[in-house]
Amino acid sequence: MDVEELLKKQRLKVTPQRKAIINVLESSDGVLSAQDIFTEVIKILPNINFSTIYRNLDLLLERGILCRITPESGGILYELRREEGHHHHVICKKCGASIPLDYCPMGNIEKELSRKGFTPTEHRFEIYGYCNKCSKKIKE
Amino acid sequence: MDVEELLKKQRLKVTPQRKAIINVLESSDGVLSAQDIFTEVIKILPNINFSTIYRNLDLLLERGILCRITPESGGILYELRREEGHHHHVICKKCGASIPLDYCPMGNIEKELSRKGFTPTEHRFEIYGYCNKCSKKIKE
DNA sequence: CTAATTGCAAATTGTTTGCAGTTTA
DNA sequence: TAAACTGCAAACAATTTGCAATTAG
Numbered sequence: 334m335d336v337e338e339l340l341k342k343q344r345l346k347v348t349p350q351r352k353a354i355i356n357v358l359e360s361s362d363g364v365l366s367a368q369d370i371f372t373e374v375i376k377i378l379p380n381i382n383f384s385t386i387y388r389n390l391d392l393l394l395e396r397g398i399l400c401r402i403t404p405e406s407g408g409i410l411y412e413l414r415r416e417e418g419h420h421h422h423v424i425c426k427k428c429g430a431s432i433p434l435d436y437c438p439m440g441n442i443e444k445e446l447s448r449k450g451f452t453p454t455e456h457r458f459e460i461y462g463y464c465n466k467c468s469k470k471i472k473e
Numbered sequence: 474m475d476v477e478e479l480l481k482k483q484r485l486k487v488t489p490q491r492k493a494i495i496n497v498l499e500s501s502d503g504v505l506s507a508q509d510i511f512t513e514v515i516k517i518l519p520n521i522n523f524s525t526i527y528r529n530l531d532l533l534l535e536r537g538i539l540c541r542i543t544p545e546s547g548g549i550l551y552e553l554r555r556e557e558g559h560h561h562h563v564i565c566k567k568c569g570a571s572i573p574l575d576y577c578p579m580g581n582i583e584k585e586l587s588r589k590g591f592t593p594t595e596h597r598f599e600i601y602g603y604c605n606k607c608s609k610k611i612k613e
Numbered sequence: 614c615t616a617a618t619t620g621c622a623a624a625t626t627g628t629t630t631g632c633a634g635t636t637t638a
Numbered sequence: 639t640a641a642a643c644t645g646c647a648a649a650c651a652a653t654t655t656g657c658a659a660t661t662a663g
Contacts, residue, residue, distance in 0.1 A: 345617090346616095348619080350618085351618090367653085380620070382620045383652090384655085403544070405543060405595065407543065436578075450604070451604055452608045453601070454603070455600075456600040460595075460596040461594060462595070486641090488644080522644070523627090524629075524644080527628060528629090
């Protein structure tokens, strides 16, 4: 992916900080916390401040470049939004790997809801567990 | 519901603070934040401290008396667990009303996951939108 | 050049902890 | 009476803000 192009498309300035944040997210195949991102980015840009991380995460989220996961266990995780359009996530609890899922459960339930007078605007469906690699490790 | 009985069943001491917390959750038909709960409980017990709220929410959660929702928008919401067994939630973004849903999307996806070698342990499915009452108000 | 962006320091928010006194069973 | 529980004050972690200096376009 061309990070510079991605930013220019959104009319965001191409700063080293922004590039680093996106690069870190891109080179990870899963979800990362703000702290995880900071820990990685500071290796590239030793002067970066946490506030820059937060400000950019918010901005990139707004622009739809990232998506955000809030697991039941608490905390907030970020990942690069690789899939276009609507999708859900399967997330490994051990390594954080994130697998996109194109199946969406809403179709099955939408009619019943509207019959009850409920107007759905958003929904979430997330699956947590152990990925192929991590399942194997646990068994060993 | 008999709150005292509920607590005794869990071998928890019946304190006025605990009763108040559960009563507040019971009289609400939806999800509440820790702050919401505090605001209500302090009307009944003017000396209660936030730490008592948090400690009890954690405890009641552990015992399965409450359940917890972490919306995409952030924050943590609590509600009395009225339904037995596994279920999902439909939540009104305006009034916080929570409707239990017995439909579970996992059945449709489980096979595909195990074929990919992914071992699911938990999942979540939540729907947000506007309940019957609030949809009507918005249209008016 | 100028509007956007950053680093820094301080503030804020939400939650947790240690402890001594109180209450429940 | 012993263990569980509470209130208080202080600690803590995560996130946000104001501001002056810097930088990308």
